[in-house]
Amino acid sequence: xxxxxxxxxxxxxxxxxxxxxxxxxxxxxxxxxxxxxxxxxxxxxxxxxxxxxxxxxxxxxxxxxxxxxxxxxxxxxxxxxxxxxxxxxxxxxxxxxxxxxxxxxxxxxxxxxxxxxxxxxxxxxxxxxxxxxxxxxxxxxxxxxxxxxxxxxxxxxxxxxxxxxxxxxxxxxxxxxxxxxxxxxxxxxxxxxxxxxxxxxxxxxxxxxxxxxxxxxxxxxxxxxxxxxxxxxxxxxxxxxxxxxxxxxxxxxxxxxxxxxxxxxxxxxxxxxxxxxxxxxxxxxxxxxxxxxxxxxxxxxxxxxxxxxxxxxxxxxxxxxxxxxxxxxxxxxxxxxxxxxxxxxxxxxxxxxxxxxxxxxxxxxxxxxxxxxxxxxxxxxxxxxxxxxxxxxxxxxxxxxxxxxxxxxxxxxxxxxxxxxxxx
RNA sequence: GUGGCUGUAGCUCAAUGGCAGAGCACUUGACUGUGGAUCAAGGGGUUGUGGGUUCGACCCCCAUCAGCCACCCCA
Numbered sequence: 001x002x003x004x005x006x007x008x009x010x011x012x013x014x015x016x017x018x019x020x021x022x023x024x025x026x027x028x029x030x031x032x033x034x035x036x037x038x039x040x041x042x043x044x045x046x047x048x049x050x051x052x053x054x055x056x057x058x059x060x061x062x063x064x065x066x067x068x069x070x071x072x073x074x075x076x077x078x079x080x081x082x083x084x085x086x087x088x089x090x091x092x093x094x095x096x097x098x099x100x101x102x103x104x105x106x107x108x109x110x111x112x113x114x115x116x117x118x119x120x121x122x123x124x125x126x127x128x129x130x131x132x133x134x135x136x137x138x139x140x141x142x143x144x145x146x147x148x149x150x151x152x153x154x155x156x157x158x159x160x161x162x163x164x165x166x167x168x169x170x171x172x173x174x175x176x177x178x179x180x181x182x183x184x185x186x187x188x189x190x191x192x193x194x195x196x197x198x199x200x201x202x203x204x205x206x207x208x209x210x211x212x213x214x215x216x217x218x219x220x221x222x223x224x225x226x227x228x229x230x231x232x233x234x235x236x237x238x239x240x241x242x243x244x245x246x247x248x249x250x251x252x253x254x255x256x257x258x259x260x261x262x263x264x265x266x267x268x269x270x271x272x273x274x275x276x277x278x279x280x281x282x283x284x285x286x287x288x289x290x291x292x293x294x295x296x297x298x299x300x301x302x303x304x305x306x307x308x309x310x311x312x313x314x315x316x317x318x319x320x321x322x323x324x325x326x327x328x329x330x331x332x333x334x335x336x337x338x339x340x341x342x343x344x345x346x347x348x349x350x351x352x353x354x355x356x357x358x359x360x361x362x363x364x365x366x367x368x369x370x371x372x373x374x375x376x377x378x379x380x381x382x383x384x385x386x387x388x389x390x391x392x393x394x395x396x397x398x399x400x401x402x403x404x405x406x407x408x409x410x411x412x413x414x415x416x417x418x419x420x421x422x423x424x
Numbered sequence: 425g426u427g428g429c430u431g432u433a434g435c436u437c438a439a440u441g442g443c444a445g446a447g448c449a450c451u452u453g454a455c456u457g458u459g460g461a462u463c464a465a466g467g468g469g470u471u472g473u474g475g476g477u478u479c480g481a482c483c484c485c486c487a488u489c490a491g492c493c494a495c496c497c498c499a
Contacts, residue, residue, distance in 0.1 A: 006472095009490070063425075064497075081499090109499085114425080116492060118499090125499060197495090261498070283499070308499030337457075372459040387457060401459065 010121025020325040029126045032149045033104035041103045043085030049075040051084045064111045078110035082127045091297030099132030118311045129304030139268040140242035147248035154321045157250040164270040165258040169233045177219040189259045230254045264288045274315045283307035330358040333380040335371040337387035344391045355415040
């Protein structure tokens with residue numbers, strides 16, 4: 001045990017239990033994405049480092065990416081995010097694609113970060129984007145997709161909330177405080193982003209230390225406490241009207257403190273958080289204006305979000321919403337009574353499989369009790385016993401481990417009887 | 425990248441410088457053609473790894489690896 005080579009730091013292994021959960025999650029994501037008419041796509045897992053140099057935040061590429069030289073000396077990156085690949089894919093076929101473009105993806109990503117709970121170095125991420133539209137209704141569609149996803153996995157509006165703001169709204173408010181320079185505005189956004197991470201007093205001093213006046217500080221506080229700020233924006237009002245019409249308004253609320261860290265958001269921004277103590281960010285996204293420009297296309301607007309796969313199981317566990325998943329694909333186990341009867345058992349199993357039933361056989365003729373225990377442990381519900389008596393009489397015994405009932409079934413009716421039992 | 429906590433059986437944890445243990449899990453039996461429940465017995469450890477201090481180290485010191493927590497950043 002001790003000299004087994006360790007897994008790479010921050011990676012996960014998917015034993016059947018975890019794999020079943022991953023597939024379940026993928027299924028929900030796929031179902032919700034497709035219910036809104038989005039098409040599945042994917043990009044390469046390996047990209048050249050130049051792709052990220054243009055657009056992504058400096059830190060993401062320089063400090064949080066796995067980068068290595070290939071045998072030819074080119075720097076290769078394990079993709080830390082999908083958006084640049086998406087931008088290129090759109091740019092390459094910009095004039096052939098049909099807009100609005102609705103695409104979604106679920107695949108692996110790598111970031112060289114310090115692993116801890118809810119954060120690994122290798123993770124899966126759901127990306128979904130609506131490209132080529134700039135309307136509040138388009139923004140609302142993406143938020144509605146997030147809400148429908150929560151609904152699909154069984155999370156209620158009291159357990160998860162999607163918090164929304166609009167950068168344009170914030171921008172005009174910040175201007176009103178006499179902060180006009182782009183650089184200063186960026187600084188304010190990052191200050192707002194830290195609002196929850198500091199105590200009220202510490203945050204106040206942080207604002208002042210960053211070079212802003214007391215008047216600006218107080219003005220900023222007023223803005224951040226104004227839950228009705230969105231009512232001053234016709235666009236955001238339309239956005240909320242659309243959410244109402246889509247029937248997901250209970251999951252969504254306006255919060256002027258949400259600004260998101262990334263520079264490239266230009267309109268609506270949103271993030272989902274759980275209502276528990278940890279209050280983790282579950283997903284985040286927003287509107288961007290210049291998706292394709294950086295990789296050489298004509299500017300296209302879009303709105304999208306990303307959700308990692310690591311936090312969701314933690315949230316589901318916290319609220320007791322983890323699904324009970326069946327790990328054993330075989331509903332039936334055919335026991336092997338003794339060496340002489342093995343062929344009879346194998347033939348029964350083969351016949352059931354021909355009929356589309358998933359069947360385990362016990363691979364050796366050990367004590368029947370052990371085989372029953374095995375069936376119980378692996379979660380096979382029906383056990384077939386076919387010993388010498390059964391073989392000679394052309395029958396089998398079928399036991400339902402859940403009810404404990406056992407019936408004698410003529411071999412000719414085995415398929416139909418089991419199909420009925422399995423599908424009832 | 426910075427700071428802190430932790431690491432003992434498959435799992436959850438005891439043992440605070442003097443013989444490395446318990447519960448659960450596992451194997452076998454009670455039950456010679458039937459799982460779960462009960463009872464009994466049994467197997468299982470280089471105490472994360474490598475050094476050091478000591479007559480003696482799970483325990484103290486150093487390093488290292490991993491996990492967790494707070495920063496940073498974000499999914």
